[in-house]
Amino acid sequence: MCLPQINETYNAIPLLPPRWSCLLSLLFMATMLFVSPVFAAPASVEIQVVGVKGAMKDNVVAALALPSGIVREGKVYQRWLLRFVDQVPELVETALQPFGYYHSDIKVELKEQGDSYLVNVEIKTAAPIRVRSLDLWLVGAGVEEKELQKEKRLFPQQSGDVLHHKTYEDAKEALRQKAIDLGYLKATYKKSRVTVHIEDRVADIEMTLDTGPLYKFGPVTIEGGLDRFDEDFLRRFLSFKKGDTFSHKELHRTRLNFYQSSRFKEVAMEPLLNQVEDLAVPIHVTLVTGKQQHWRTGIGYGTNTGARVSLNYENTQVSELPHVYNFDVLASEKAQSLETRYTIPLSGHVENKLIGKLGYIHEDLSTYETEIYYTEMEVKHGFDNDKIGSAFLRYSLEDSDVGTDDSQSKLLIPGLRFSHRSYDDLINPKKGYQLRYEARGSYDGPLSDITFGQVIGAGSFMWPLGKRLTLHSRAEAATTFYKDDFTELPASLRFFVGGNNSVRGYNYKSRGPEDENGDVIGGDSLLVGSLECEYALTDDWGLAVFYDVGSAFDVSDKDPEFISGAGVGVRRYTMIGPIKIDLATRVSESSNKVTLHLSVGFDI
Structure with missing residues (x-):
């Protein structure tokens, strides 16, 4: 790595109280020739990065964000600016490493341009680090899961690929999350290590994911909504039953089932992980009922219909029964319709x-x-x-x-x-x-x-x-x-x-x-x-x-x-x-x- 080239040109402007007499002002002007500078007062500091582009440049620019203490009250503190410039090569090197580039050639030049400073950063990247080996293992109860085996097979950092740390971290977490989604709630990595051999420009990846045991859905308790609806009716909205493989996707689907019925304004699905017995996770459902009747109006335009207006009425509890009554009217340039529906669950x-x-x-x-x-x-x-x-x-x-x-x-x-x-x-x-x-x-x-x-x-x-x-x-x-x-x-x-x-x-x-x-x-x-x-x-x-x-x-x-x-x-x-x-x-x-x-x- 080349040391930064720094060219400095600045004028000394010491700070003095504004109420001094003319004599003191003259003394100040005389002594300023001999006093070391503390700060200058250009309007701004600009950082220019050349040699990289795209996501790499964005990351370098973000890493070189100017610390707030360098420019204060419209003045640039040179001492802090010079200290920042000394740190630029290390900051750039760190910003390039996630993309697989180590020991790049980085030159830094500080220029004064009128009332501004320019920090010019020139980067010449070395050959990227490439993955030499991927050693990825699955252990635990989910070792034979087809979806996990597929994720393992398609892991994006394969032998010969340029090492990309974010890609690796994202794929690593995606594999663990896939195991969790499949019901392996305790999935964790026993080993996850990337060893970079800078001299050889290669990296070795070692990973072992322990899926842990497979969890099931346990008993479901429901709180709220029972003053208006029978519990058996509410359980119709569950997309799973006791003994099914635990799945956050099914919890989400169940939540949507409740919301889409237009009967509830709040739905909470809580897995009681601290009450697990025999790998069965109890689920607590909390419901807050909404309005029984809904009116909706609409106005718009569609190519097939032309300008249109609509009116919809919905009653989600007819005569204290969970029956639904709908009345829909549509009037447009090309079509008009009226429909009334009665739905019995x-x-x-x-x-x-x-x-x-x-x-x-x-x-x-x-x-x-x-x-x-x-x-x-x-x-x-x-x-x-x-x-x-x-x-x-x-x-x-x-x-x-x-x-x-x-x-x-x-x-x-x-x-x-x-x-x-x-x-x-x-x-x-x-x-x-x-x-x-x-x-x-x-x-x-x-x-x-x-x-x-x-x-x-x-x-x-x-x-x-x-x-x-x-x-x-x-x-x-x-x-x-x-x-x-x-x-x-x-x-x-x-x-x-x-x-x-x-x-x-x-x-x-x-x-x-x-x-x-x-x-x-x-x-x-x-x-x-x-x-x-x-x-x-x-x-x-x-x-x-x-x-x-x-x-x-x-x-x-x-x-x-x-x-x-x-x-x-x-x-x-x-x-x-x-x-x-x-x-x-x-x-x-x-x-x-x-x-x-x-x-x-x-x-x-």
């Missing part, structure tokens, strides 16, 4: 419910206009791992106008629904997927005018491609089987493409097969896909580029027509999902038209 899983619906829908789009009155009964059943299945029976009266087809239909439609989601985080997901399937149909008879069957499948997926880059994909497919003429199907059972969650660059449900007059009448089948790459600029904002493709077609078509759109967008991340503002253009057509698409929330 069923025993067992929190998603076990009986739901009755009564509603009205009116849509007036460029391709069709329809008016629907409906009623529906649905029985939902929750399974483990965020899987929900349901059976429903729907009766509807629909009056629709599509192209030259003007039809009135009554339909009794039984069907099945199934959904499954899996994300690494329930609030701010970075990786995962969700799927949705539905099968429905009706038979021509006293309560139905049409015989048809329909199957629909949709999914959305997200994969992290780095710390801030995420790949999103979306797909949907559907087809219809019908007995007679396609024109007998009402608008709600036909498929169209265009708009948000379809093909951006086109208006909502504006494309599909056409009749002989050139009017879009929709198809009996659907295929839609999308790829989107999203980059998070900050925790709150992001940018995206996307490509959508899709087709609504008749299954008899030998060559269905696909349309595609592409564009860019801005993302504003919120607790309810991202607010998306997209600009899209049509790729499959020679058009310079750019459309604006606005949406809120996650896909599907």
Whole structure:
């Protein structure tokens, strides 16, 4: 390491009381030629770092933050500045070591520039330290855990990698935290050592993680909420049972279950680690109930709906029963709807419910206009791992106008629904997927005018491609089987493409097969896909580029027509999902038209 080169130029300005006479002032001016300087009074001290960039430069600059005592009351104390300059090489060396750089060539020069000082730091990094060996062992009850073995296999500091201390520390803690998340609450390192051989420019990593024993959930006690709800009802919200492997994720999921019911304003989940018996952790739940009735209003704009206003009413305890009554009204430029729902919780899983619906829908789009009155009964059943299945029976009266087809239909439609989601985080997901399937149909008879069957499948997926880059994909497919003429199907059972969650660059449900007059009448089948790459600029904002493709077609078509759109967008991340503002253009057509698409929330 080279010693710092320091050039000093300064003037002596001793301190004297302001009330001295002119004689003393003259004496002061004479003696200042012989008095050693204590401080000078330039306006500032600037530190300039060259030779490194990015995170390394940021770390060096942070390490060289000027101590507050050097500049006081607009004056620079040279004695402290010189002492600081002497320390700069050591500070820089320490700041570079986390990135694997040891014994770098560091030159420091102090310059006076008018009323300012410049501390110039020139860095020439030596060859980085590389990992020579990684000796990572798992011991304890969790040695065979597949997820721990995967984390071990993917440990980011492998042989040949540049030693990066933060990467090592983060990965080390992530491995321990993974063990804790899997129920090994006493996981700790028996050994974790990084030995740096500076002369050979190599480092050896030795780690031994002792997982300790596997803990289980013990008994659960509930405090609060019992004055309004039966304890058996409250236990429906628990996502675990006694004897299950202990998991902080399940505690978090349970907390969300309580909050999402709109019945509680405070929920605390406390593992009683000081009362563990036979590796079973007791859990104490503390609840504070909230308001029984909720009114919500909204105003906004969506590309699919236009300007809109909404009103929602919810009563979470009807006649002192834990039944839920909802009333929703939506009024927008393109659609209006009204729905009332009554939900009866069923025993067992929190998603076990009986739901009755009564509603009205009116849509007036460029391709069709329809008016629907409906009623529906649905029985939902929750399974483990965020899987929900349901059976429903729907009766509807629909009056629709599509192209030259003007039809009135009554339909009794039984069907099945199934959904499954899996994300690494329930609030701010970075990786995962969700799927949705539905099968429905009706038979021509006293309560139905049409015989048809329909199957629909949709999914959305997200994969992290780095710390801030995420790949999103979306797909949907559907087809219809019908007995007679396609024109007998009402608008709600036909498929169209265009708009948000379809093909951006086109208006909502504006494309599909056409009749002989050139009017879009929709198809009996659907295929839609999308790829989107999203980059998070900050925790709150992001940018995206996307490509959508899709087709609504008749299954008899030998060559269905696909349309595609592409564009860019801005993302504003919120607790309810991202607010998306997209600009899209049509790729499959020679058009310079750019459309604006606005949406809120996650896909599907």
